[in-house]
Amino acid sequence: MSRPNRLQSLVELMEELNSGRMTSIEATQSRLEATRNWQPKINAFISFDEEEAGQAAIKSDLARKRGETGLLLGAPLAHKDMFLRNGGRSSGGSAILAEIQGNDDATVIDRLNKAGAIEIGRLNMSEFAAGPTGHNAHYGHARNPWNPDHITGGSSSGSGAAVASGCTYAALGSDTGGSIRLPAIMCGLYGLKPTYGRVSRYGAMPRAWSLDCVGPLARSAADAALILTVIAGHDPKDPTTSRRSVPTWQQLINKPVKGMTIAKARGTPFGPIEKETAEAHESALNAFASMGAEIVEVDMPNFDDLYAAADAISKTEAAALHGKWMRERPDDFSVHVYSRTEAGFVVPAHVYLASQAARANVLRDFCIRAFSDADALLIPSITTPVPTIAETDEGEPGAIQSMVAGITKATRPFNYLGLPGLALPLGLSSKGLPLSCQLIARPFSERTLLSLGHAFGEMRGEDGMAPTLPK
Amino acid sequence: MSEDGSWAEEVMKNAGLRTSSGRAKEIATETNRIHSGVKRVAATHFGFYDEPIQFLAALEELGEDDQ
Numbered sequence: 001m002s003r004p005n006r007l008q009s010l011v012e013l014m015e016e017l018n019s020g021r022m023t024s025i026e027a028t029q030s031r032l033e034a035t036r037n038w039q040p041k042i043n044a045f046i047s048f049d050e051e052e053a054g055q056a057a058i059k060s061d062l063a064r065k066r067g068e069t070g071l072l073l074g075a076p077l078a079h080k081d082m083f084l085r086n087g088g089r090s091s092g093g094s095a096i097l098a099e100i101q102g103n104d105d106a107t108v109i110d111r112l113n114k115a116g117a118i119e120i121g122r123l124n125m126s127e128f129a130a131g132p133t134g135h136n137a138h139y140g141h142a143r144n145p146w147n148p149d150h151i152t153g154g155s156s157s158g159s160g161a162a163v164a165s166g167c168t169y170a171a172l173g174s175d176t177g178g179s180i181r182l183p184a185i186m187c188g189l190y191g192l193k194p195t196y197g198r199v200s201r202y203g204a205m206p207r208a209w210s211l212d213c214v215g216p217l218a219r220s221a222a223d224a225a226l227i228l229t230v231i232a233g234h235d236p237k238d239p240t241t242s243r244r245s246v247p248t249w250q251q252l253i254n255k256p257v258k259g260m261t262i263a264k265a266r267g268t269p270f271g272p273i274e275k276e277t278a279e280a281h282e283s284a285l286n287a288f289a290s291m292g293a294e295i296v297e298v299d300m301p302n303f304d305d306l307y308a309a310a311d312a313i314s315k316t317e318a319a320a321l322h323g324k325w326m327r328e329r330p331d332d333f334s335v336h337v338y339s340r341t342e343a344g345f346v347v348p349a350h351v352y353l354a355s356q357a358a359r360a361n362v363l364r365d366f367c368i369r370a371f372s373d374a375d376a377l378l379i380p381s382i383t384t385p386v387p388t389i390a391e392t393d394e395g396e397p398g399a400i401q402s403m404v405a406g407i408t409k410a411t412r413p414f415n416y417l418g419l420p421g422l423a424l425p426l427g428l429s430s431k432g433l434p435l436s437c438q439l440i441a442r443p444f445s446e447r448t449l450l451s452l453g454h455a456f457g458e459m460r461g462e463d464g465m466a467p468t469l470p471k
Numbered sequence: 472m473s474e475d476g477s478w479a480e481e482v483m484k485n486a487g488l489r490t491s492s493g494r495a496k497e498i499a500t501e502t503n504r505i506h507s508g509v510k511r512v513a514a515t516h517f518g519f520y521d522e523p524i525q526f527l528a529a530l531e532e533l534g535e536d537d538q
Contacts, residue, residue, distance in 0.1 A: 197530060302511065444535065
């Protein structure tokens, strides 16, 4: 197989813009051209506005000439279509939310705007951020740039497809059960689910407020670090956000791997893993060992039970959020979202509350198991190759539930634990589809995760691999 | 909870949602799976709970100084 071309990273773009070697207009036009080419193949965008993006780029270049600065000044980005905009509409991938006009900007959008980022469009997503595949009955399924017959992963499906194809330099996603990590995993990207409370959710469409996190999908760990630096930090509008200071992560990701300890799970806590995926996982551990990390084995808890605890919370909170519409407008929901929310009306209140009450102690127990002697845990992300759209195109509620559980079994438990997780790309399979694993660390250890991701990416030299535009 | 689904059907109907006996049975099975998993995870002791405050405090307590 020939080696794919390489796409410019966001960090490299900012160096070009800051040095004057490139203008925002040039960068924006090139991404719009990529979008025009790719959109018919992968359906990554719900909408994009070339005129508006071009005007924003002109303003950005003028601002730079006036001496204004910003960590993302002039960078053309696009995000999952689920963030509130003052005077604008965000679909949430649904037929219902598109009717509602926003009256404020989401905090993450406000922070990106203040850093000078440009927005070229709104990205496709699973309806109401509730689906791990990228299927969408209202706006069409997103398709994987590495092979459009395959799913992108979801729910931040357009974010995965748009970043991997090069339509945008990076994108925001949200993660309630794996929705940042899964599209990153399946599209060959870095996807960072920050610690619960690291990034404000104010103005981000909720799926389950006790689990939701907002974070970046990017083509390098350094790009993810740059976006995180801009969006993280306490927000009075989201009282769950931590008051910890926000470091300039992109300057801190050179933490040496030598001297770190990486844990791996004893046995196969998520069940059997497909051979090529398991080999990639093992080769990642070997790569970290070759960089000087010590590898240790640890016992994991029963992830099926942590999954159930996460389900108790996500389904119940989703039912509370969607109940009115499910009663009054059931036909405006796809069977995927409707059926996956129904159990939330039936789970008893004491089960929901028991799951919540146990969370702190379960987290303590997990940290003792995994991180007493280790800085991070390297663990599988999905246990199968990236499925096709046809393989996951289930129509019956029972089959949908099984399919979702199969895809999210290694991601959802970490939302219950609130821990940060990084999807780490491990190259391509023999069929040309992305392989990956997850790195998990202690709360607020994003620096550790990004440093490990950065070191791994530098060593492999495969960040930014570009898929070929299908004919 | 029984897996015949009749109780789930009643709850769904009381919530104003359309359902069928067959679907209610599936929902009952799913709910029982969740309940069983939570029981294994959450041996809730009698005491003071005030979520999400205690969970947020645990995240802070267990977090490293990542600067």
